[in-house]
Amino acid sequence: MNREITCIICPIGCRATVVLRGENIVSINNLECPRGKPYIINEIKAPVRDFFSIVKIEGASIPVLPIRTTGPIPKEKMLDCMVELAKIVVKAPIKIGNIIVENFCNLGVDVISTKDLDAIQ
Amino acid sequence: MQNIDVAIIGGGAAGLSAAIEAKKTGAENVLVLERGEELGGILQQCIHTGFGLHYFKENLNGPEYISRFIKTVHELGIDYKLNTMVLQISPNKKLLAMNSVDGPLRLQAKAIVLAMGCREKPRGALAIPGTRPAGIFTAGTAQRLMDVEGYLVGKKIVILGSGDIGLIMARRFVMEGAKVEAVVELMPYPGGLHRNVVQCLEDFQIPLLLQHTITNIQGRDRLKRVTTAKVDKRFTPIPGTEKNIECDTLILSVGLIPENELSRGLGILIDTKTGGPFVDEHMETSERGLFACGNVVHVHDLVDHVTWSGEVAGKNAARVVLDTFPRYKERISLSAGRNVQYVVPQFISGKKPVNLSIRVKRPARRVEINIGNELAFHKPVVRPSEMVVLTLRENQIMEKTKLTVIVRKRR
Amino acid sequence: MKADLIIIGGGIVGTTIARELSKYKLQVLLVEKEADIGFGSTKANTGIIHAGYDDIPGTIKANLCVRGNTLWPQIAAELGIPFIRTGSWVVACKDEEANTILKLKRRGIMNNVPGLQIIDDRKQLLMLEPNISNKVLLALYAPTAGIISPYEAAIALAENAYHNGVQIQLETEVKDILLEKNAIVGIRTNRGLIETNSVINAAGIYSDEISAMCGINHFSITPVRGEYFVLDKNLNGYVRHILFPVPTPVSKGIVVSKTVAGNLIIGPNANNVNEKTDLATTKPGLNEVFEGAQKLVPGLASKRGMVITIFAGLRAESSIGDFIIEAYDSPRGFINVAGIKSPGLTAAPAIAEKVIQLLKNMDSDLNEKKNYNPSRESIQRTIDSLSTNQSWTNMPKDPNYGHMICRCEHVSEGEIVEAIQRGANTFDGIKFRTRAGMGRCQGGFCTPHLIRILSRELDLKAKSITKHGRFSSIVPYEVKESLMEER
Structure with missing residues (x-):
């Protein structure tokens, strides 16, 4: 299964494609730089928000x-x-x-x- | 006639930082004139977080951010008047203000800082056809009604314009139990910060209709429905693409206008590109001793920058009072070139470092920002929603009279 | 309930008649179906006091228009409302239009319009109106034309009538007129029966329906919609006269004028609509209006960004073509004042005179009051008291007059409270009395304050505060209500 997540770490706003097998991340594609990776992983595993x-x-x-x-x-x-x-x-x-x-x-x-x-x- | 050193028109983010900096610089008699019932301006209704990330390196909400300045105002013993409307300013720095305690107040200032902020474009400016029912609000008005006055203005909401306030209100409506049917945006890209598109719309599966507009408003008493339509490249609605959305509320987030009625009355020169006064690196307007800062100069997207501009204005207003204001003979004008909507300040001396605020016209990737012929700054991406701030050092400035700022694809 | 005479309709016609009748010893009741005075056609027109050269000589319209024009200055002075004699121009830009100008002047002279003048010196025209099209050839100048605020006028007339004893009942819709032996005995409303022997029908676009209740069916009313733009006060002075194009057989055309408040107003077009509630502006209509205005004043093309609001109004176009002002043998006691479209505002005081004449002819039981007071104190404007250099200390009745609520139009809390005490019970009611919310931000900043003040003064919950009555609640819910309902 694929999920699309917009990275918000920098102004570029890459639209990352995350390939999932069950709960596990197989790959994260379309990110222009490595800085967004931890954010994307967090968004998949345990997304949090200011309240x-x-x-x-x-x-x-x-x-x-x-x-x-x-x-x-x-x-x-x-x-x-x-x-x-x-x-x-x-x-x-x-x-x-x-x-x-x-x-x-x-x-x-x-x-x-x-x-x-x-x-x- | 009461004499004061620095009169500050507006007690929001810009005005308070100007007042604090003026006082710290040595102006004794600083007076803030605020039309609202408390200090803080529009931040008091911005209950979302994300404020102060640059200035305080903390993640605060609007009331928290501004409370720190209010506290300093009290600590420094800076005088302020609430519920006070400034009705007139004359170039010789006489002010006429009004409140219910003093009646008409006539003041003579040595320096004045304009910090009136901005206002929202109403429906009329877009001339959206249809009826005129209750239930149409600008985003800021709805925000105030919800987050200060405690009213929910409706339960089925359509938002026109994807600027930051519109996006933030979309989330607030959902969180308070209303349904946001759609956010409608004329441009092919969202008007607000990226982060807000994700956290305010995508998180709640709110549809963002890009290249769409609202072509009709229906309802006699309360709003009943709006019609959306797709637009072509010239922003003209495409026939046949109309869709009705049943709703009881339409929120307009279609742009902010620096509030310069007082400035206009003063005769100071207004930049048609920003909608605010021309300023130099000291935030001085075309009238000596008259300064401007914050959203009255141009509409900012981050309050941190508003605060900084207030500090510059306040400090230099105090220097006018103390007779230490640096006046340079040199005057280099900055103008907006290709893909640049505006640059602030519009004039610099070239004798000291200065922060330039640049608003682009269109989003672009991998760009080079040229300032004059000699200087180039690289940026991975620029968007109209995110102001570019560049620091220009005096030794980087080669041209003597005119610098044009352009944004273009990197070669 | 009982009244000697009932006026149906609280628009400019009904209120002028009410004030005129308040001079007499008579128990007069005015009923209005909307939440306030002037909420129908009266609130949505150009606000022009016409000179009177448009109408065909010999028509009722032509006579009453010129007469009304002469009456307004004194009435406005008595009521404390602004009336500005700007003068009007009918502007010809093409050779073939020049003939119409001459025809209009001849018509005007036949109608006894004073001072009409043709200006054919292009230089002079462009000097007097610098922003007019440079294609201008000549203009018919009518010095007696002027501007007024029609809703302010109706409200002021109603207030003055009220102070002279006229009862006013709002949100009262007439459902039927009760007849016995060819005479009126009362009316049935949504609020119950009211006994009376005389009814004056001033119901505007609904006047055909009211008339039909008495079996008088010889005319019908078609609503004709006109659309308008209002532009920012920064354009005050952009035009100096009321500028008309050369009229067509159906309409006086799209006007460019200033308003008494200093805004620029452009409109209206004229389109028949099916519904008497169809007050929607349309894209083609708005384009038609703006383009029409640009023909006279081309510089408007760059002023679209200065539009602060758009609106539409309905004219009551009668199938007769002229005003219908008549009494009947059957039923006795019924007077129609119907089909009052332009120049209805101008003619209103003369219409009222004519109605008095009809009443006198009917049973001549009208005796003048001794204590009739024609003057009305207008709401004390803080901003005006400052500019007239009066000492502030003796100006405010209470400190609220120093607290500015509407920042665009500089309206104080004292003025808003005064408006409420004078009968404003909705947002629009406050707007029409004080201009709060009518400026360039269109209520963006003052809306929360107006809700607070209205709810405090009227002792109402905020959710009961409406924009213009009925179901036009502005803040229908409190926060957290719907979240609590979910569980």
């Missing part, structure tokens, strides 16, 4: 607080994580860097606040 969103906040000047996880998470977990995140409501005041959820969805990363929001009356 960021907003959560509801009460008692602040705005109703949502921007957050991110302290590290990337598995790509296939992103939508599940969004559903989990939707259940969370935090209360102002909150500071940038405050941990909102520890070990989010057992992924080994924390959800942190990325903005200071004061409590308002």
